[in-house]
Amino acid sequence: MDQTQEFLRQLVEAHGAPGFESNVAAVMEQRLKGVGSFSRDRLGSFICEKKGTAASPRVMLAGHLDEVGFMVKSVTKEGFVKFLPLGGWWGHVVLAQRLVIKTRKGDVVGVVGSKPPHELRDEDRKKVLEIRDMYIDVGATSDFDVRKRLDIRPGDPIVPDSPFAVMANPNLLLAKAWDNRIGCALAAETLRALQGTKHPNTVYAVATVQEEVGLRGAQTSAFKLNPDVGIALDVGIAHDTPGAEGDEKLGGGPLVVIYDSSAIPNRKLIELVMDTARRLKIPLQYESVERGGTDAGRIHVNAEGVPCLSMGVPARYIHSHVSIIDRRDFDRTVKLLAAVVGSLDRKTVDRLT
Numbered sequence: 509m510d511q512t513q514e515f516l517r518q519l520v521e522a523h524g525a526p527g528f529e530s531n532v533a534a535v536m537e538q539r540l541k542g543v544g545s546f547s548r549d550r551l552g553s554f555i556c557e558k559k560g561t562a563a564s565p566r567v568m569l570a571g572h573l574d575e576v577g578f579m580v581k582s583v584t585k586e587g588f589v590k591f592l593p594l595g596g597w598w599g600h601v602v603l604a605q606r607l608v609i610k611t612r613k614g615d616v617v618g619v620v621g622s623k624p625p626h627e628l629r630d631e632d633r634k635k636v637l638e639i640r641d642m643y644i645d646v647g648a649t650s651d652f653d654v655r656k657r658l659d660i661r662p663g664d665p666i667v668p669d670s671p672f673a674v675m676a677n678p679n680l681l682l683a684k685a686w687d688n689r690i691g692c693a694l695a696a697e698t699l700r701a702l703q704g705t706k707h708p709n710t711v712y713a714v715a716t717v718q719e720e721v722g723l724r725g726a727q728t729s730a731f732k733l734n735p736d737v738g739i740a741l742d743v744g745i746a747h748d749t750p751g752a753e754g755d756e757k758l759g760g761g762p763l764v765v766i767y768d769s770s771a772i773p774n775r776k777l778i779e780l781v782m783d784t785a786r787r788l789k790i791p792l793q794y795e796s797v798e799r800g801g802t803d804a805g806r807i808h809v810n811a812e813g814v815p816c817l818s819m820g821v822p823a824r825y826i827h828s829h830v831s832i833i834d835r836r837d838f839d840r841t842v843k844l845l846a847a848v849v850g851s852l853d854r855k856t857v858d859r860l861t
């Protein structure tokens with residue numbers, strides 16, 4: 509496993525439900541030691557500043573640290589844990605899954621209880637169970653056990669339990685939380701790729717908090733940095749599986765978002781990305797998302813407005829315990845981003861607006 513892949517593994521295996529991202533920020537900090545100077549916004553978004561040959565323009569590359577997770581709501585008398593979603597979940601992918609509850613005393617593994625098919629009535633079989641009707645079984649037999657011995661409390665974060673794996677095709681990587689540790693990794697590796705080059709700007713690798721619950725860290729970190737240009741880095745949805753409608757596929761190259769419900773990207777910035785990709789012979793894919801957005805949704809309305817776009821790599825099965833990306837898409841996106849950032853001098857950025 510090369511160093512980059514090891515970094516990716518550490519990122520996806522770290523636990524970071526929205527509002528509880530510090531373990532993931534620590535992995536970013538480790539990887540970016542010596543590359544730039546670190547700071548945080550007051551919600552916990554991680555920032556690494558790398559100065560080039562000019563103090564401005566200020567370029568913000570932002571991936572989000574958080575992953576979709578849950579939170580402990582209450583404990584039943586019998587010792588089962590009721591929970592709420594943090595981020596968008598579909599009941600189908602939650603039942604019978606392993607989860608980790610993060611308590612003050614440490615991690616507690618549990619499973620979302622499900623009925624065996626023998627006991628399902630015909631009408632139940634057709635329904636998607638709602639999360640409010642589910643519970644986590646931590647192997648306890650009473651609420652005393654859960655409260656006193658395990659110290660599970662309302663408000664404790666919960667994350668999927670799912671290990672990183674390299675698939676039969678070694679380019680394909682299976683893990684939880686590619687949404688959006690891959691965006692964090694893109695920001696970090698782009699900064700590393702710029703080491704030893706003369707980029708005519710100051711660039712920030714930002715790993716934002718609380719994207720999945722409303723793009724909150726993007727708002728606070730953009731306020732802190734006041735960027736002149738912003739690129740949100742996130743997963744797109746691959747449509748290369750049975751029954752999916754669309755052309756985006758794993759291995760097809762970086763994905764540029766042309767529309768989503770949170771932002772209309774800056775057209776000139778997209779053209780700059782297209783021209784750079786053509787020069788580097790990197791294929792691009794385009795995505796439009798009618799429901800959902802990215803951190804660009806907040807960054808582009810910071811202060812007087814910031815030219816922004818959103819791009820990243822395609823992924824299968826996001827917002828579940830397992831998602832798949834293609835390492836080649838990641839590598840090509842880093843190469844493209846480094847070249848784009850390298851071309852963002854004052855004159856070029858002024859021309860975007």
Ligand SMILES: [Zn+2]
Pocket residue numbers: 687720826827
């Ligand atoms: Zn997401």
